[in-house]
Every structure is written in structure tokens, then in C-alpha cells.
Amino acid sequence: MEILDTIYNEIVGFLGITQVWEILKTSDYSAFKTFDGIVSLIYPIIPLLLILELILGLIYKKPHAKVYKVNFLIYLFNRILGRFIAIAMVTYIIGALQPYAPFQVGITWYGLIYGYIIWEFGHFIYHYLAHKVRLFWCLHSTHHAPEDMNLSVTHAHFFLEGPYADTIRTTICIMLGVKPELLFLIMFIDGTYGAFIHIGENLLKDARLGFLNKIILTPSHHRVHHARNPLYIDTNFCNLLNIWDKVFGTFQDEQYDIDIEYGITRKIDSGSFIDVYFGEIIVLAKDVFNAPGIKDKLLYLVMPPGWSHTGEHQTAKIVRDAYIKTNT
Ligand SMILES: [Zn+2]
Numbered sequence: 295m296e297i298l299d300t301i302y303n304e305i306v307g308f309l310g311i312t313q314v315w316e317i318l319k320t321s322d323y324s325a326f327k328t329f330d331g332i333v334s335l336i337y338p339i340i341p342l343l344l345i346l347e348l349i350l351g352l353i354y355k356k357p358h359a360k361v362y363k364v365n366f367l368i369y370l371f372n373r374i375l376g377r378f379i380a381i382a383m384v385t386y387i388i389g390a391l392q393p394y395a396p397f398q399v400g401i402t403w404y405g406l407i408y409g410y411i412i413w414e415f416g417h418f419i420y421h422y423l424a425h426k427v428r429l430f431w432c433l434h435s436t437h438h439a440p441e442d443m444n445l446s447v448t449h450a451h452f453f454l455e456g457p458y459a460d461t462i463r464t465t466i467c468i469m470l471g472v473k474p475e476l477l478f479l480i481m482f483i484d485g486t487y488g489a490f491i492h493i494g495e496n497l498l499k500d501a502r503l504g505f506l507n508k509i510i511l512t513p514s515h516h517r518v519h520h521a522r523n524p525l526y527i528d529t530n531f532c533n534l535l536n537i538w539d540k541v542f543g544t545f546q547d548e549q550y551d552i553d554i555e556y557g558i559t560r561k562i563d564s565g566s567f568i569d570v571y572f573g574e575i576i577v578l579a580k581d582v583f584n585a586p587g588i589k590d591k592l593l594y595l596v597m598p599p600g601w602s603h604t605g606e607h608q609t610a611k612i613v614r615d616a617y618i619k620t621n622t
């Protein structure tokens with residue numbers, strides 16, 4: 295019955311209840327008062343919200359079936375791949391770079407603030423490049439393909455995106471003195487909040503979170519980030535603290551009079567796993583193949599999506615600037 299065991303473990307793992315289950319089995323409930331105990335209670339929150347969202351979708355008859363189906367397939371595919379590919383990127387970078395850090399900041403209240411600001415900077419750099427360098431966009435576009443927003447989008451990622459993101463984020467954090475234990479705490483907070491900002495309208499209609507919308511990055515800001523509307527495209531790259539979007543001029547608030555259109559600008563079959571997962575790689579390969587010389591072929595890899603060797607560029611910047619010019 296090995297297969298049943300595997301399925302059972304996969305479900306328990308997906309629900310994030312492995313640690314809670316271990317504590318419950320010991321009958322020592324005081325463990326819930328420890329740091330690990332609290333963390334064990336936070337893990338299941340997003341999976342449970344995801345299931346609640348799915349149930350509400352069925353009740354409201356807004357099931358977004360296509361998106362759930364493809365995101366479920368992506369989750370399975372990444373889980374199976376993950377079994378064969380063990381990427382120890384984070385551990386390797388910490389070991390290799392920590393000796394070169396000019397100073398070390400650990401877990402203190404000011405350390406957490408400093409570490410988070412640095413982490414967000416690393417996140418901004420990774421995310422900005424993921425949108426502005428065509429090759430990296432191939433790794434990130436899977437996350438933007440869904441044409442609805444709900445918590446299952448959290449699982450929509452190309453399998454190499456995590457290693458790419460963590461290489462940049464970990465390098466920046468370690469080189470700027472964030473101690474590994476602080477980095478892991480931030481990764482946990484950020485992972486949980488980063489999942490939460492994908493909450494759909496079935497659970498949270500207005501995602502501005504009141505006054506918080508002025509202070510931090512809310513699910514409303516991340517909905518804007520997932521939109522292909524000309525005003526919204528390529529904005530709000532941060533995750534929890536949106537200081538760097540404000541510093542670098544990529545901040546955009548949700549407008550009451552603009553309906554969000556989720557997805558990417560290329561016409562895709564968002565119900566097709568192949569198109570969602572590999573679609574941008576296929577069109578990039580075609581563009582490289584059709585480009586006239588070696589220079590243009592290489593430029594396709596590093597220029598922003600929408601760049602063309604013919605000069606008829608349709609990059610996000612051109613589209614957004616043109617929209618702002620005609621609408622202000
Ligand atoms: Zn993005």
C-alpha cells in the first residue's frame with residue numbers, strides 16, 4: 295500500500311499540517327506556545343483558505359475551473375520534478391558568501407526591520423528582472439498566466455523560478471549582513487504573506503485592507519501586479535513592504551474605475567498546461583530562430599518582453615507610457 299501512503303503524505307504535506315499532527319500525537323499541547331508550535335499553526339492557514347475559497351467559488355458558481363485545473367497540474371508536476379532535482383542553492387550561497395559579509399545582523403527587532411528591507415530589495419531586483427529580461431520572464435510567466443486571481447495561483451510557478459529568485463535574494467541578504475537564522479525567519483513570513491496576497495474575490499472582495507493600503511503592499515496591489523491593463527502592467531514588484539516600488543517609481547494603486555484583466559498580454563490558452571508552463575519559452579525560441587543575425591538573436595534573450603529586432607517594440611513601458619499620456 296505504498297501508493298496510498300504516498301498520497302496520504304502528499305495531502306498532509308499540501309495542507310501544511312505535518313508539524314501540527316506531530317505535536318497533537320505527543321499530547322503535549324504546551325508545545326504550541328513555542329516558536330515552532332506557533333509556526334506549525336501558521337502553515338495550514340493558506341491551504342485552508344484555499345479550500346474555503348474553492349468551496350465559496352462552488353457556492354457562488356464562480357469556480358474558475360480552468361485556472362484551478364492548470365494550477366493543480368503545475369503543483370503535481372513541480373512536486374514530481376522536485377523529487378528528482380534537489381537544489382541546495384540557498385545552503386551553498388550562505389556557505390560561500392557569509393565569510394565576506396562586512397557585518398552580521400541577527401534576530402532582534404531592529405534586525406528584523408533591517409533584514410526585511412534588504413530582503414525586499416533582493417525581491418524587487420529578482421522580480422523586476424523577471425519582468426524585464428526575456429529569458430527570466432520565461433521562468434516567471436507561468437505565475438502570470440492565470441486569468442483569474444485566487445489562492446491556487448500561489449502554486450503556479452515554473453520549477454526553476456524558485457532557485458533563480460533565491461539565488462538573487464539570498465546573495466543580496468547574505469552580502470548585506472543578514473544572518474542565516476534571520477533570513478529563514480524572513481523567508482517564512484514572506485512565504486506566508488506572499489501566498490496570502492493571492493486571495494481571490496470570493497474570499498475578499500475589496501483587498502485594500504483599509505488604512506494598511508497606504509502603509510504596506512496589500513492583495514489589492516498584487517492584483518494590480520497580475521493585471522495586463524496598460525496602466526497596471528509591470529508595477530508593484532514588492533511583496534510586503536512596498537518601499538522599493540515607491541523609491542523606483544513602479545508603485546501603482548488600484549483604480550476604482552478600471553476593471554482588472556488578469557493574465558499576460560500574449561493570447562494564450564490558459565486552460566492548457568503546456569501553454570501556461572512552456573508557452574513563453576516556445577515563443578522566445580521562435581523569435582530567436584527567426585532573428586536575422588547573432589546579435590539580434592542574443593538581444594531577444596536579454597531585452598524586455600515586447601522588444602523586436604524590427605524596431606516595432608511593444609514593451610510594457612511603451613504601452614504604459616502611451617496609456618498615461620492619452621489619459622492624463
Ligand atoms: Zn510578477
Ligand SMILES: [Zn+2]
Nearest residue numbers: 437492516520
Ligand atoms: Zn503573484
